[in-house]
Amino acid sequence: MIRAHGYAAQNAKSPLVPFTFERRDPGDHDVVIEILYCGICHSDIHQVRNEWGNSTYPMVPGHEIVGRVSARGKGVTKFREGDLVGVGCFVDSCRECGSCKEGEEQFCTGGATFTYNGTERDGKTPTFGGYSSVLVTNEDYVLRVPEGLDLAAVAPLLCAGITTYSPLRRWKASQGQRVGVVGLGGLGHMGVKFAASFGCEVTVISTSARKEADARRLGASHFLVSTDPSAMAKAMGSFDFILDTVSASHDINALLGLLRRDGTLVLVGAPDKPLEIAAMGLIFGRKTIAGSLIGGIRETQEMLDYCGEKGIVSDVEVIPMQQVDAAYDRTVKGDVRYRFSIDMKSLST
Amino acid sequence: MIRAHGYAAQNAKSPLVPFTFERRDPGDHDVVIEILYCGICHSDIHQVRNEWGNSTYPMVPGHEIVGRVSARGKGVTKFREGDLVGVGCFVDSCRECGSCKEGEEQFCTGGATFTYNGTERDGKTPTFGGYSSVLVTNEDYVLRVPEGLDLAAVAPLLCAGITTYSPLRRWKASQGQRVGVVGLGGLGHMGVKFAASFGCEVTVISTSARKEADARRLGASHFLVSTDPSAMAKAMGSFDFILDTVSASHDINALLGLLRRDGTLVLVGAPDKPLEIAAMGLIFGRKTIAGSLIGGIRETQEMLDYCGEKGIVSDVEVIPMQQVDAAYDRTVKGDVRYRFSIDMKSLST
Known part of the structure; x- marks a missing residue:
C-alpha cells in the first residue's frame, strides 16, 4: 500500500x-x-x-x-x-x-x-x-x-474547463456567433476564454456591474448587467447561444428572451430549486434549453x-x-x- | 367588396x-x-x-x-x-x-x-x-x-398537422427511433401518424388507459400510461425524442426521465403556468427541451x-x-x- x-x-x-x-x-x-x-x-x-x-x-x-x-x-x-x-x-x-x-x-x-x-x-x-x-x-x-x-x-x-468547453463545442459555438456567458465565476471565466478563443463575440451577463473590466480582460466584447431592464430589453433576441453557469436561482425566462430564433441556452450550473420556465418563451422563437455535464x-x-x-x-x-x-x-x-x-x-x- | x-x-x-x-x-x-x-x-x-x-x-x-x-x-x-x-x-x-x-x-x-x-x-x-x-x-x-x-x-x-410535422422533421425523427407522443388529442394523433409514417417506433404517453386501442390504430407500437409509476420506471431512458402536445399542467420532469442521453423533448402545447424543470434532469443525460410553433x-x-x-x-x-x-x-x-x-x-x- x-x-x-x-x-x-x-x-x-x-x-x-x-x-x-x-x-x-x-x-x-x-x-x-x-x-x-x-x-x-x-x-x-x-x-x-x-x-x-x-x-x-x-x-x-x-x-x-x-x-x-x-x-x-x-x-x-x-x-x-x-x-x-x-x-x-x-x-x-x-x-x-x-x-x-x-x-x-x-x-x-x-x-x-x-x-x-x-x-x-x-x-x-x-x-x-x-x-x-x-x-x-x-x-x-x-x-x-x-x-x-x-x-x-x-x-x-x-x-471548470471541460464543463464549459464541452457544451461550446457540442453546440458549435464558432467564429462570429454571439455567445452570452451568464455568471463570471470559476465556470464562467473559462467559458469566456474558450468562447473568445473560438472567435465568438462574447458577452458576459452578470448581476454585478463591477465585473465588467475583468470580463473584457478575459475576452468578452460586451457586458450586460442582467438587473438593468433597459439594457436587457435592448439585447432581446440577439444571442445565438447562452452558457448559463449560475447555480443560484435566477430568471431563466429573461435569459431565454435574449436568444434569437432557434437559439440555445445550456445549463452547466444546477440551481437547487426547479427552474420556472414559460413554455411560450420556448415555443415563440423555437428556442432550446439543454444541460451539459463535464x-x-x-x-x-x-x-x-x-x-x-x-x-x-x-x-x-x-x-x-x-x-x-x-x-x-x-x-x-x-x-x-x-x-x-x-x-x-x-x-x- | x-x-x-x-x-x-x-x-x-x-x-x-x-x-x-x-x-x-x-x-x-x-x-x-x-x-x-x-x-x-x-x-x-x-x-x-x-x-x-x-x-x-x-x-x-x-x-x-x-x-x-x-x-x-x-x-x-x-x-x-x-x-x-x-x-x-x-x-x-x-x-x-x-x-x-x-x-x-x-x-x-x-x-x-x-x-x-x-x-x-x-x-x-x-x-x-x-x-x-x-x-x-x-x-x-x-x-x-x-x-x-x-x-x-x-x-x-x-x-395540427404542421405543428407536429415540423418538430418531427426538424429534430430528424426517423426510421427506428423511439418517439414518444404525449397526449392523444388533435395534435397528438397527428404526431402519431407522422412519426409512424417516418418509420419511428411510436409510443403514446397518456394519462388515459382507454386510449390505447386508438393509439395503436393510429400507428403507435406501444402505449404508456403516465400515471402508472412502474410502467414509467421501466421506460426510463428509452426515448430518443418526445413530442409533448399537452397544454394542461403536467410533470415535465417525469417525461425528461424517459429520454435517453442526448434526447430531446419538444413542446407544442403551452401550459399557462410555468413549467417546473429540475436542472439536474437536463444536466445528467445532457437532455434538451425545446419549443416549436406551427x-x-x-x-x-x-x-x-x-x-x-x-x-x-x-x-x-x-x-x-x-x-x-x-x-x-x-x-x-x-x-x-x-x-x-x-x-x-x-x-x-
Missing part, C-alpha cells in the same frame, strides 16, 4: 483536517501520480457539507488534479514516469455501456466512479480525491497535460491539448492546504478570481 | 352567432377562396373566450381552412380558378425580416398577420378567419392542397405534399356550423376523435 497525506472532512460540520490514508499498490494498468496542484470546485464544498445529501466520511475532496507520474503498473502503455498528467471528476466507469463505448463516460449507465465521495467498481471501496499527496488511478482515466503551462492554473481545467475522457484530452496550443489556463489564486477552510468561505461568497488552486507542496510543511 | 357569411363571437361571453361581413376585393396578388371546411383548433376557443387576453370582437375564428379558388387577381401566378387550396394560421408577414426571408414566417419579427384576431399589415384592419363562406388572401400565404384526400380531414393539417409556408406545403403521397389526413368529426358551440364544449372536455371539421355548406342551410 502507498501512504497518502491529505486533508479530509470527518463529518458535514467539521473543517477539513489533516488525514493520512492508504492508496492501493498500482495494478497492471494503474499509474501512481504525485499530486502537484488541486483546484477547489464549488461542488467540493457542497459535498464536504453534505448539501447534496449523499456524502460519506471521511471525505478527501478534489477533482481538479494535476501531477506527475511517479510509478506505473507493468501493463501501462499510455504514460511513463515523469509524465505530466491530470485527473478530473471520475476515475473509472463500467466501460461496457453505450455511453462508455462512445467515450461519454460521465454518463455511464452503471455509474461512473467519481474521484471522491464515490466507490470503486467493487461498490464498496471509497474513493479519495485530490486534496492529497498521491493518487493511484487506472491509466484509461488519466489525461495527458501539455508541458509549458502554469500547472496551478491547469488544475481547474479538469472540471465531458468524457476523449473530449477532456482534446480540451487539454487545445489549451496547450492556445496557452489557455484558469485564473487562479494559489493557496497552501492549511488555508482551505477560509478558501471555502470565500468561494461561497464569490470572492475569488476565479478559482483556488491548492499547492500540494504545502502538505509537507 | 365581397360579401362573406360566417359565425362570429361578439364578446368573450357570447356563443358564436351568424355574422355577415365584407372581404376586400382581390388585389393583384390575391386569390378568392370559397371555403369548404374549417377545423376547430383549441386556440379558437381560447381566443373566442379571451383566455389569452388579446381578443378583439367581433371575431370570426378559424385557421384550418380548405377551399377552392373562385377568382384571382391579375398578378396571381401560383393558382388558378378551381384549384384546391389551404390557409393556415397566418395570411401575411413583413416579408423582410430574417425569419420571413428564410421561410419561417411564423416567427416574423414584425409580427405575422394571424388569420383571425389579428390585423392586416396596415396595423388596423381586422382579420377574419375561416368560419365563413369566403376568404381573400395573398397568394404567397396560400397552400396547394393535393387532390384525392378527404377534404374535411385535410383542414386540420393546416394547424411551421413556415414552405414547410407547410412540404407537409401537405407528403400527406398527399402517403394519404395522411386528420381523424375528424364533421359538423354543421350551427353546432359549433356544442363542439367547443366537447373539445374542452377532450371529447372528440380527434378534430372537429366544420362543413361550410351548412352556412347556406
Whole structure:
C-alpha cells in the first residue's frame, strides 16, 4: 500500500483536517501520480457539507488534479514516469455501456466512479480525491497535460474547463456567433476564454456591474448587467447561444428572451430549486434549453491539448492546504478570481 | 367588396352567432377562396373566450381552412380558378425580416398577420378567419392542397398537422427511433401518424388507459400510461425524442426521465403556468427541451405534399356550423376523435 497525506472532512460540520490514508499498490494498468496542484470546485464544498445529501466520511475532496507520474503498473502503455498528467471528476466507469463505448463516460449507465465521495467498481471501496499527496488511478482515466503551462492554473481545467468547453463545442459555438456567458465565476471565466478563443463575440451577463473590466480582460466584447431592464430589453433576441453557469436561482425566462430564433441556452450550473420556465418563451422563437455535464475522457484530452496550443489556463489564486477552510468561505461568497488552486507542496510543511 | 357569411363571437361571453361581413376585393396578388371546411383548433376557443387576453370582437375564428379558388387577381401566378387550396394560421408577414426571408414566417419579427384576431399589415384592419363562406388572401400565404384526400380531414393539417410535422422533421425523427407522443388529442394523433409514417417506433404517453386501442390504430407500437409509476420506471431512458402536445399542467420532469442521453423533448402545447424543470434532469443525460410553433409556408406545403403521397389526413368529426358551440364544449372536455371539421355548406342551410 502507498501512504497518502491529505486533508479530509470527518463529518458535514467539521473543517477539513489533516488525514493520512492508504492508496492501493498500482495494478497492471494503474499509474501512481504525485499530486502537484488541486483546484477547489464549488461542488467540493457542497459535498464536504453534505448539501447534496449523499456524502460519506471521511471525505478527501478534489477533482481538479494535476501531477506527475511517479510509478506505473507493468501493463501501462499510455504514460511513463515523469509524465505530466491530470485527473478530473471520475476515475473509472463500467466501460461496457453505450455511453462508455462512445467515450461519454460521465454518463455511464452503471455509474461512473467519481474521484471522491464515490466507490470503486467493487461498490464498496471509497474513493479519495485530490486534496492529497498521491493518487493511484487506472491509466484509461488519466489525461495527458501539455508541458509549458502554469500547472496551478491547469488544475481547474479538469472540471471548470471541460464543463464549459464541452457544451461550446457540442453546440458549435464558432467564429462570429454571439455567445452570452451568464455568471463570471470559476465556470464562467473559462467559458469566456474558450468562447473568445473560438472567435465568438462574447458577452458576459452578470448581476454585478463591477465585473465588467475583468470580463473584457478575459475576452468578452460586451457586458450586460442582467438587473438593468433597459439594457436587457435592448439585447432581446440577439444571442445565438447562452452558457448559463449560475447555480443560484435566477430568471431563466429573461435569459431565454435574449436568444434569437432557434437559439440555445445550456445549463452547466444546477440551481437547487426547479427552474420556472414559460413554455411560450420556448415555443415563440423555437428556442432550446439543454444541460451539459463535464465531458468524457476523449473530449477532456482534446480540451487539454487545445489549451496547450492556445496557452489557455484558469485564473487562479494559489493557496497552501492549511488555508482551505477560509478558501471555502470565500468561494461561497464569490470572492475569488476565479478559482483556488491548492499547492500540494504545502502538505509537507 | 365581397360579401362573406360566417359565425362570429361578439364578446368573450357570447356563443358564436351568424355574422355577415365584407372581404376586400382581390388585389393583384390575391386569390378568392370559397371555403369548404374549417377545423376547430383549441386556440379558437381560447381566443373566442379571451383566455389569452388579446381578443378583439367581433371575431370570426378559424385557421384550418380548405377551399377552392373562385377568382384571382391579375398578378396571381401560383393558382388558378378551381384549384384546391389551404390557409393556415397566418395570411401575411413583413416579408423582410430574417425569419420571413428564410421561410419561417411564423416567427416574423414584425409580427405575422394571424388569420383571425389579428390585423392586416396596415396595423388596423381586422382579420377574419375561416368560419365563413369566403376568404381573400395573398397568394404567397396560400397552400396547394393535393387532390384525392378527404377534404374535411385535410383542414386540420393546416394547424395540427404542421405543428407536429415540423418538430418531427426538424429534430430528424426517423426510421427506428423511439418517439414518444404525449397526449392523444388533435395534435397528438397527428404526431402519431407522422412519426409512424417516418418509420419511428411510436409510443403514446397518456394519462388515459382507454386510449390505447386508438393509439395503436393510429400507428403507435406501444402505449404508456403516465400515471402508472412502474410502467414509467421501466421506460426510463428509452426515448430518443418526445413530442409533448399537452397544454394542461403536467410533470415535465417525469417525461425528461424517459429520454435517453442526448434526447430531446419538444413542446407544442403551452401550459399557462410555468413549467417546473429540475436542472439536474437536463444536466445528467445532457437532455434538451425545446419549443416549436406551427411551421413556415414552405414547410407547410412540404407537409401537405407528403400527406398527399402517403394519404395522411386528420381523424375528424364533421359538423354543421350551427353546432359549433356544442363542439367547443366537447373539445374542452377532450371529447372528440380527434378534430372537429366544420362543413361550410351548412352556412347556406
